[in-house]
Amino acid sequence: MRETKSLSAPRRLQWMTATVRNVIDETPRVRSLVLDIPGWPGHRAGQHVDVRLTSEDGYQAQRSYSIASPPEAPKLMLTVERLADGEVSSYLAGDLRAGDTFELRGPVGGYFVWTAALGGPLFLVGGGSGIVPLMAMLRHRAAAASEAPATLLYSSRTQADIIYHAELEQLAGKGDGFRLVHTLTRDRPPGWGGLARRVDRAMLEETGFAPAETPRIFVCGPTPFVETAATQLRDIGHAAHLIKTERFGPSGR
């Protein structure tokens, strides 16, 4: 096995310089960065990059960020939620402006990936900024004109915190087999047509596909959100190997 592997030199993940072309305010705390990256090797929906920032005195900080754009898009998009005392996020979703540069490398991660060729049904469960890699999958599904049945269950704190709100509604309106279910955990605005509680087992059962339909399931968000939803999905009867998870942190303790 070692021999066969060393025949093809491993593809080294090089640090590349990204230039910010555009900054999009998605919500009061969340910002998308549209990037130019000469030499970007391409990616699959669901993968992430490692970002490295360097200060004037040479100090560096690295974090992972999911890719929001589909493989078909000409430019890479990241979407970053600004955390109050976040070392990297408060810079990327704060001071950073169009024309600025930073380093990144990738794509990283080969298992939290969906390609149209894999087909459906596809059940996406996202909490907060955990929508980011799921959005890449939905954008890829649309770009590839896939009609694989797909459902997104998306939990946000308040209506104002819903990331990609307009684009999600537009995708859901196409009638191509994509169904969108919102739930809000801290808000129930007048006229709200979605759900208004934390994701629970009943919600996963009612909105998702039956285990017999063997949906591919992707769960992404803060660690406690992912822990709970993934365990409930398994309890409902979905096979563990069909439940893929990406935990953004922190531990919640």
Add this chain to the structure above:
Amino acid sequence: MSQSPISRGFRGRGRSGDTVTRVPPGQRLVTDFPVLSAGPTPPVDLANWRFAIDDGDSPVGDWTWGQFNALPQTDLTVDIHCVTTWSKLDTSWRGVTIDALLEAAGLSEPPGPFALIHCDGGYTTNVPSEDLVDGKAMIATQFDGETLDPEHGGPARLLVPHLYFWKSAKWVQRIQFLDSEVPGFWEENGYHIYGDPWREQRYDGD
């Protein structure tokens, strides 16, 4: 490193004084205990829990939960380093060293130069056998004086603290010793075949 372009206006805050010599390049200290797993956390079932050592396809030892806990237990306080860039200093663990397991199986050394670690959920990771012996690794069942949380790999996880923490596979069930190196699940998915944090071996080719 000095080639990196400056990120205009980025100051950062992680410079950590005298602990810095214990923190590998590209890592930062955390006080909580983040979780990284590719799927759901498996339910704990101690009645049916088994741990086994195989030489290739032949079983050479296996233990129930009760038998495993009757083996000599070792305490280990170590620094751990996750590939997602967090490090945690002075974590304390209790479990059975691989040396003690080999001895209990009647072996004086690993039966093969490479090990493939098998876990609940079908996950695997590969570690050279020499990185598992001489007190360098254990099967841990306690963290910080308490039963190891399922989220963190309980009932039992491999602990190989000198490699990136994905090698310390959660929900471990079996160590298979082999004559040649077989990349595990994470390694097949682009992570480094060895994973030394001090050489920043995060991804294939680093």
